[in-house]
Amino acid sequence: MSATIESQVHNAIDAAALVDVQRQFFASGKTKDIEFRIQQLKKLKQLIIDNEQNIMDALKKDLNKSPMEAYGTEIGFMLADIDHTLRDIRALAKPRKVKTPLFHQLGSSWVQAEPYGVTYVIAPWNYPFQLALSPMVGAIAAGNTCIIKPSEMAENTSILLEQLINQHFEEGFLKVVLGGVTESKALLEQRFDYIFFTGGTEVGRYIYQCAAKFLTPVTLELGGKSPCFIDETFNTNWGIKRLVWGKFTNAGQTCVAPDYILVDKKVKQKFVDLFIQTTKDFFGENPQQSPDYGRIINERHFMRLSRMLEKGTVLMGGQTDISNLYIAPTLLDSVSVEDVVMQEEIFGPILPVITYEKLDDAIKLVNSRNKPLALYIFSEDKMYQERILNEVSSGNASINECLMHVAQFELPFGGVGESGIGAYHGKLSFETFSHMKGVLKKSTITDLKQRFPPYTEGGTNLIKKMIGWFL
Numbered sequence: 485m486s487a488t489i490e491s492q493v494h495n496a497i498d499a500a501a502l503v504d505v506q507r508q509f510f511a512s513g514k515t516k517d518i519e520f521r522i523q524q525l526k527k528l529k530q531l532i533i534d535n536e537q538n539i540m541d542a543l544k545k546d547l548n549k550s551p552m553e554a555y556g557t558e559i560g561f562m563l564a565d566i567d568h569t570l571r572d573i574r575a576l577a578k579p580r581k582v583k584t585p586l587f588h589q590l591g592s593s594w595v596q597a598e599p600y601g602v603t604y605v606i607a608p609w610n611y612p613f614q615l616a617l618s619p620m621v622g623a624i625a626a627g628n629t630c631i632i633k634p635s636e637m638a639e640n641t642s643i644l645l646e647q648l649i650n651q652h653f654e655e656g657f658l659k660v661v662l663g664g665v666t667e668s669k670a671l672l673e674q675r676f677d678y679i680f681f682t683g684g685t686e687v688g689r690y691i692y693q694c695a696a697k698f699l700t701p702v703t704l705e706l707g708g709k710s711p712c713f714i715d716e717t718f719n720t721n722w723g724i725k726r727l728v729w730g731k732f733t734n735a736g737q738t739c740v741a742p743d744y745i746l747v748d749k750k751v752k753q754k755f756v757d758l759f760i761q762t763t764k765d766f767f768g769e770n771p772q773q774s775p776d777y778g779r780i781i782n783e784r785h786f787m788r789l790s791r792m793l794e795k796g797t798v799l800m801g802g803q804t805d806i807s808n809l810y811i812a813p814t815l816l817d818s819v820s821v822e823d824v825v826m827q828e829e830i831f832g833p834i835l836p837v838i839t840y841e842k843l844d845d846a847i848k849l850v851n852s853r854n855k856p857l858a859l860y861i862f863s864e865d866k867m868y869q870e871r872i873l874n875e876v877s878s879g880n881a882s883i884n885e886c887l888m889h890v891a892q893f894e895l896p897f898g899g900v901g902e903s904g905i906g907a908y909h910g911k912l913s914f915e916t917f918s919h920m921k922g923v924l925k926k927s928t929i930t931d932l933k934q935r936f937p938p939y940t941e942g943g944t945n946l947i948k949k950m951i952g953w954f955l
């Protein structure tokens with residue numbers, strides 16, 4: 485794949501025309517047919533299966549993802565997502581009857597999912613395949629058309645996505661638009677019926693402002709600093725393995741990666757020793773040689789992460805190699821909450837360890853900051869788990885597990901506060917891309933004549949008595 489995104493988007497896109505084509509397609513009513521949606525989802529699934537190797541190759545070039553990582557977090561994830569959607573789609577698309585209280589008799593009521601229309605999905609570079617397609621699956625299932633703008637930074641995957649989608653689907657239905665900020669902004673000047681953004685918090689704020697111009701509803705899947713609490717009872721076998729795996733998958737470039745450790749002083753040394761040993765077990769003495777360890781996406785992010793290594797004491801790792809965009813799995817001690825590594829989302833293979841003596845102080849520290857996307861607790865103590873869960877607000881939480889809540893399709897996945905607005909996955913993806921229209925249908929056989937003017941005192945008294953009938 486020699487073409488670059490820049491060469492492909494040399495000519496400015498005609499954003500208005502792209503949206504117009506989709507508006508016409510939506511108006512044709514094709515996407516409202518449930519059989520059409522099912523057929524398109526099956527076609528997408530087959531396309532992914534047929535292109536497994538191409539997808540792996542692109543992810544290898546962009547992020548040095550190993551086949552296992554590429555399959556587990558991107559390809560297999562998408563196949564499971566589509567299967568899950570296909571399993572539930574008919575039930576979700578059916579109008580859902582709700583209770584009709586006595587006051588509304590003779591009548592019936594239901595909630596009917598209605599597609600929004602033309603939707604826009606903006607994706608980041610870290611899971612460039614999955615995070616572009618998973619929202620799109622929700623948009624298709626709910627009966628929308630969709631324009632997708634993958635990230636310009638994961639160039640190989642984005643170009644592959646463009647080929648796969650644009651060559652196999654009508655452009656009025658699905659269209660991948662390559663490009664960066666300019667193209668994305670041009671599209672945001674158009675009226676969309678739903679915008680689904682995954683990316684950084686500051687860009688998310690801008691997207692929200694653009695959407696406000698047309699009162700377009702949005703989902704904002706953003707980032708943040710996800711804390712990880714560890715107490716004396718943490719599991720030294722599977723627990724520590726899951727944590728090390730979760731931190732260093734995709735070289736730490738995961739929105740829900742543990743961003744910093746809060747460990748009970750009593751077990752700090754034990755935790756550090758085990759963490760270092762487990763990292764060695766996974767990636768060997770020199771992780772740069774490991775086929776299973778990823779690379780930083782580009783020089784800009786490499787430099788940003790390198791600056792984070794300037795403060796604190798390195799307990800493990802710390803080596804960098806710009807020629808290879810390599811940053812070693814790194815554990816940092818003695819950082820201050822003022823240091824950049826504790827001020828900004830890390831989004832890389834660096835993990836600061838903060839020691840606490842009182843859990844109160846650790847909780848206070850987390851709660852003095854923006855609400856995180858994920859919250860991790862490694863402990864066998866139920867009281868400890870419950871206390872943190874109840875006292876710390878976060879988009880999602882995992883106990884004795886890392887990252888995997890994202891692949892539990894029965895759970896909503898999303899942020900809260902600065903880590904995002906809205907959630908998706910599983911049934912919620914369908915609902916996210918649907919307007920839930922409430923419908924009340926009345927029989928015309930009879931009615932309560934007192935509800936109509938001219939009003940009488942007797943009529944008012946009767947309505948007062950009937951108030952409980954509303955329930």
Ligand code: NAD
Binds near residue numbers: 633664707739857
């Ligand atoms: P980003 O916000 O820089 O870019 C995301 C997308 O937005 C890209 O397609 C980019 O071209 C586009 N974009 C960038 N600036 C824009 C602008 N001014 N106007 C319009 N479009 C613009 O994010 P990124 O660097 O690709 O991804 C990293 C961030 O994403 C991290 O903060 C991470 O936590 C977050 N993230 C969140 C999730 C989640 O599910 N919550 C998942 C992955 C990444």
